[in-house]
Amino acid sequence: MNICVFLSAADLDERYTRPAREFAELVGAGGHTLVWGGSDVGLMKVVADGVHETGGRLLGVTVDFLAATAxxxxxxxxxxxxxxxxxxxxxxxxxxxVIMVGGTGTLDEATEILELKKHGHTAMPVVLLNTEGFYDGLKEQFRRMEDEGFLPVPLTDLVFFAEEPVGALAYLEESVGIE
Incomplete structure (x- = not known):
């Protein structure tokens, strides 16, 4: 399975690097491919290292003005x-x-895939890895959108909120039929 991970390229502390590395190691050990922004810095590097060191493939997509950090x-x-x-x-x-912790770029990427799902342009599973409650506020906002009629499909059809890396990968594998 090719798993796209949206996440920060910032250097972050252990609260965020530990779960990111744990997820990455699960991806690699499962024989999956990491599809990511291609950067070799910050949290992106942590995830790429974890996937690579456990036998997974790395498929990066970078942009020319960031190519120096590829x-x-x-x-x-x-x-x-x-x-x-x-x-x-x-x-x-x-x-x-999988959407991990990040800033405005990660949020932009997250809302793009959710908008595509909302309109039926993709059926791929989307997981929001809510490390350390990072996305609690966003989760509440999504619930409000659903409650007040701004989402034409149930929130559970758009995104799965996982609190731990193992739950995130298990959901993905179940969703695409990998046992």
Whole structure:
């Protein structure tokens, strides 16, 4: 399975790196491919290292103005001209999406895949890994959107909220029929 992970390229503390690495190791040990923004810095590096060290493939999609931070030795690295093209390719190469902690770029990527799902343009499973309650506020906002009629489909049809990495991968594998 090709698992696209949206996450920060920032250097973060153990509260965020530990679960990210744990998820990455599960991905690699499961023989899956990481599809990610291609950076070899911060949390992106943590995840790429974990997948690579446990036998998974690395498929990066970076953008030309970030190419200097692209991971050397990835199994595949694509360089795009724009962030919009990068996002399109990340999703095109994925069978599933996991959203980890991040800033505005991660939030942009997350809302894009959820909007595509809402309109029926993709059926791929999406997991929001709610490390340390990072997305509690967003989860509450989504619930309000659902309660007040802003979501034409149930929230549970759009995204699965996982509190731990093992639950995130288990949901994905079940959703795509991997046992």
């Amino acid at each position: 991971r050397e030795g990835a199994d595949e690295m694509v360089v795009t001209e724009s962030l919009a093209e990068r996002k399109r390719l990340l999703l095109a190469k994925a069978d599933a999406v």
